[in-house]
Amino acid sequence: MRISELAKRSGVATATIKYYLREGLVPPGTLTSSTQAQYGEHHLARLRLIRALLGPSGLSIARARAVLQVMDAPGDDLFAALGSVQQATFDDADGVDTAKALALVDRAGWSVDPSSPEVAQLARAITAVADAGFTLPDDVLDTYLAASAEIASAEIAHMPTDAADALRYAVLGTILVEPLLAALRRLAEQHASAERFRQADPT
Amino acid sequence: MRISELAKRSGVATATIKYYLREGLVPPGTLTSSTQAQYGEHHLARLRLIRALLGPSGLSIARARAVLQVMDAPGDDLFAALGSVQQATFDDADGVDTAKALALVDRAGWSVDPSSPEVAQLARAITAVADAGFTLPDDVLDTYLAASAEIASAEIAHMPTDAADALRYAVLGTILVEPLLAALRRLAEQHASAERFRQADPT
Numbered sequence: 001m002r003i004s005e006l007a008k009r010s011g012v013a014t015a016t017i018k019y020y021l022r023e024g025l026v027p028p029g030t031l032t033s034s035t036q037a038q039y040g041e042h043h044l045a046r047l048r049l050i051r052a053l054l055g056p057s058g059l060s061i062a063r064a065r066a067v068l069q070v071m072d073a074p075g076d077d078l079f080a081a082l083g084s085v086q087q088a089t090f091d092d093a094d095g096v097d098t099a100k101a102l103a104l105v106d107r108a109g110w111s112v113d114p115s116s117p118e119v120a121q122l123a124r125a126i127t128a129v130a131d132a133g134f135t136l137p138d139d140v141l142d143t144y145l146a147a148s149a150e151i152a153s154a155e156i157a158h159m160p161t162d163a164a165d166a167l168r169y170a171v172l173g174t175i176l177v178e179p180l181l182a183a184l185r186r187l188a189e190q191h192a193s194a195e196r197f198r199q200a201d202p203t
Numbered sequence: 204m205r206i207s208e209l210a211k212r213s214g215v216a217t218a219t220i221k222y223y224l225r226e227g228l229v230p231p232g233t234l235t236s237s238t239q240a241q242y243g244e245h246h247l248a249r250l251r252l253i254r255a256l257l258g259p260s261g262l263s264i265a266r267a268r269a270v271l272q273v274m275d276a277p278g279d280d281l282f283a284a285l286g287s288v289q290q291a292t293f294d295d296a297d298g299v300d301t302a303k304a305l306a307l308v309d310r311a312g313w314s315v316d317p318s319s320p321e322v323a324q325l326a327r328a329i330t331a332v333a334d335a336g337f338t339l340p341d342d343v344l345d346t347y348l349a350a351s352a353e354i355a356s357a358e359i360a361h362m363p364t365d366a367a368d369a370l371r372y373a374v375l376g377t378i379l380v381e382p383l384l385a386a387l388r389r390l391a392e393q394h395a396s397a398e399r400f401r402q403a404d405p406t
Binding site for chain 1: 255336349389396
């Protein structure tokens with residue numbers, strides 16, 4: 001199909017597709033003349049993937065490109081590939097004090113790479129909570145750990161074993177599901193606070 | 204204290220504090236001459252709160268101002284105040300098809316306001332997952348619902364009953380804890396995938 005049809009079917013504007021082509025996020029089409037190229041179904045799938053990566057709570061163009069490069073050539077070592085994807089989607093861990101984050105991970109009994117960017121993200125989140133003078137009671141923290149472990153174990157049970165499929169699952173599962181879980185938590189809070197205040201108020 | 208000391212103690216640059224003052228996020232100090240004002244401990248607390256609201260995954264200046272206005276004058280109706288805060292922290296719900304989101308909420312058995320912005324956020328997240336061709340198995344979805352309910356009920360049990368304290372708890376709990384939960388989920392996934400791949404690979 002021509003770029004105009006690709007734009008129509010993907011819902012991504014032609015100018016945006018051309019930008020993705022220039023940035024190397026979408027592979028070039030097959031040239032049919034010096035000014036025209038043909039695009040296939042894999043271009044359509046690629047645009048959907050890019051839209052997911054760049055979505056509301058998504059990545060910058062530079063990070064999306066790094067993630068796509070790993071997804072395009074994951075190699076034989078799935079763990080190394082997952083590590084590269086995580087490095088690409090997270091801020092640098094440099095200079096972050098991770099002691100409290102690692103203590104929390106220990107409390108959960110998880111074995112993780114202490115130098116991984118998620119540990120730094122957790123450390124930053126713990127610092128932000130403390131800086132705001134906000135205290136999380138121990139039983140709430142324990143609930144967070146238990147709930148996270150349940151979520152992860154349900155998700156990982158469905159992880160494909162093929163390296164490319166597994167990467168796609170991990171990347172989309174992380175980026176797309178975070179806003180979904182955030183919305184579910186807020187809705188569950190709405191329900192729980194209505195329950196609690198209804199009990200407190202007999203009218 | 205003078206603005207220079209306020210900057211030093213809060214870690215917020217003087218120019219930034221002046222910007223917050225102009226934007227109405229921080230109340231003015233007490234004028235001691237035509238060019239000098241004095242600031243107190245409540246200014247320090249206010250700056251910490253603003254930093255939390257505007258942090259990495261936080262709000263725009265305009266939304267932070269709207270949230271602060273409700274927090275400053277919550278009135279007698281805590282529910283109405285919470286609703287206003289949620290409206291201020293979320294995108295407009297206009298024109299979003301919420302049928303699938305409401306079906307998911309029904310499945311969880313939660314009673315929520317169907318017109319609340321969280322329902323629209325959930326609807327957007329569900330659409331993003333579907334658009335990317337990503338499928339969430341039913342048992343994973345059910346785990347999300349159960350985990351969200353557990354988290355919310357632990358959190359709401361600790362919610363203060365005083366309206367101003369409750370609002371502070373709700374706002375900071377939402378904005379500061381979302382990145383913390385996201386990091387915990389990623390770390391739990393790291394642990395769960397290591398467990399699963401270790402079992403699959405006997406070497």
